[in-house]
Amino acid sequence: MAIRHATAYLPGMSYWRKVSPTGAIGDLIELWRQPTPYRWQILGVAVAMTFTMMVVFIPESQRVEPKRPNVTYITTFDPNRTDAEIVASNIENQKRQDKRRAELEALAERKKEAYKALGRATGIDVDAMEADIAREKAAEKAAADAAAARNKSAPAQAPVEQ
Secondary structure (H helix, E strand, C coil): CCCCCHHHHCCCHHHHHCCCHHHHHHHHHHHHHCCCCCHHHHHHHHHHHHHHHHHHHCCCCCCCCCCCCCCCCCCCCCCCCCHHHHHHHHHHHHHHHHHHHHHHHHHHHHHHHHHHHHHHHCCCCHHHHHHHHHHHHHHHHHHHHHHHHHHHHCCCCCCCCC
């Protein structure tokens, strides 16, 4: 069985093969170069019609004023609290935060000990690793302290003008 060309089934497709953008541009240039007495008037009408169509058919954007925010103040506190009550609640809150921070530090320490036990069980030298980490932290702290000392002792320099 012979394979037929696609344009045999779609007759409109052969038309688009004959269209060439470079040919169309060349034809436009050729027509523009021909001496016509109304060339500029025709161009002006074409531009005016295109502009008018764009203005008519492209909708203008509508901007809506944003809705004013609904401000809600903290309503859990008594608005007639005294300064002493505010200080007492702040102290109580600080104690709660300190307790929570201590619990988190204890949990982190338990995790650290569990990882050390796992490392020892798998044959890793945990103590040497800990010593290396301590040395690296000490070196970083010394470098940060030296940089801070240099920044303190360096005289303020005036900006350079160009």
